[in-house]
Amino acid sequence: MQILVISPRVAPGILTLQAWDVLRSAATVRASVDDPHVRAIVSSGIPVEIAELTSHEPRTVWIAPTGDAAWARAMADELMSGDAADVEVIFGSYDLPGSSLLDVVEVMDRLRRECPWTAQQSHASLSHYLLEEAHETLEALDSGDDDHLREELGDLLMQIVFHARIAAEGQGWDIDDVAAGIATKLVHRNPHVFGDVTVSSADEVDANWQRLKAIEKQRTSVFDGIPATLPALAYADKVMGRLEILEVTGDDLGSRLLALVAEARAHGKDAEEVLRQAVRLLG
Known part of the structure; x- marks a missing residue:
């Protein structure tokens, strides 16, 4: 049998x-x-x-x-x-890697149809949840707790699927378009894997990525594409990276903070991450 x-x-x-x-x-x-x-x-x-x-x-x-x-x-x-x-x-048949993502999409579809709270949500009403989940995911990453990180990544994924489900009802795109878009971007910006470009270091990979990104975006301002809601140190790091600033002069507090960001960049560090870790040590 x-x-x-x-x-x-x-x-x-x-x-x-x-x-x-x-x-x-x-x-x-x-x-x-x-x-x-x-x-x-x-x-x-x-x-x-x-x-x-x-x-x-x-x-x-x-x-x-x-x-x-x-x-x-x-x-x-x-x-x-x-x-x-x-x-x-x-x-008789096997799941491919990533197939459980289909379960998330199916569950969200049903919730959107049958759950009163889920049905009334919009992009705007969910915006603060997306921010909270991103911060909670980062906190889990900092904690080093793998189980906690897995859970928080799931919560963050749910927000992505939720927004895509709302968009599918009237904005002309859905979760498949989201996935197809990032897949296309990854292939295009990694020609050393999917094309005939040869690289010898991770720095060359990053340089190619930034070059291709600049060609795609055709930005006219150094501030274009940098979210103004980023924490101040992260915002400064992004802007200084685009301007390729390595040194900042001035004695006022703002200039000294910018100088610290430049110092962190010169040592390959993320000022926001360094400060966050230092604050965690206070506890």
């Missing part, structure tokens, strides 16, 4: 050769739930009976509830705990 597990993130009817061989050679194929994956198998000419799995049946293939590998393993263990012969769990 065999139990077949199918990924919910793969289109119905897309199965491994092993899965099709098992289904075609079975005396009986049964499933506990009728769903699109089961119907695709039926459409291929293999009859499927809908029933509950209660006992071991030789030469029978049971199709597990889609995506429920835990159910398949639990049923196999339960059947084998008695007098039944071996029960084999077969995976």
Whole structure:
């Protein structure tokens, strides 16, 4: 007896050769739930009976509830705990890396349709949540707690998917456009990986990135594209980087702060990060 597990993130009817061989050679194929994956198998000419799995049946293939590998393993263990012969769990399709992102999109779609709070949100009403989640993610990164970082990255991802879902309702783009856009940008700005450019150091990679970015943006001001809401040290670092300023003179407090930012840049440091870490040590 065999139990077949199918990924919910793969289109119905897309199965491994092993899965099709098992289904075609079975005396009986049964499933506990009728769903699109089961119907695709039926459409291929293999009859499927809908029933509950209660006992071991030789030469029978049971199709597990889609995506429920835990159910398949639990049923196999339960059947084998008695007098039944071996029960084999077969995976008929597998998730590709990143496939769980589809779950986030699906959950957000349903929340937008069925949750009153989620349904009334807009880009503007979510803006402070996006900022909070970004700061909480940075805090988790600083803490060195991997589990905390994973959780906060999930919260930040949710904000991205949320904004994309809102845009899909009337702005002409969605999460696929967001993903396609960044994928295209990464390919274009990394010609040493995706093209024929040769580099010998990380500095050359960064220089190529900045050159290509400048060509794309065609900015007319050194301040273009730098968010004014950045913390002051980070804002100063961005502007000084564009101006390629390495030294600042003056005795007033602002000039001395700028000089410290320039000093940090000269040593390959991020002034904002250095100060944040120094403040954490105070506690």
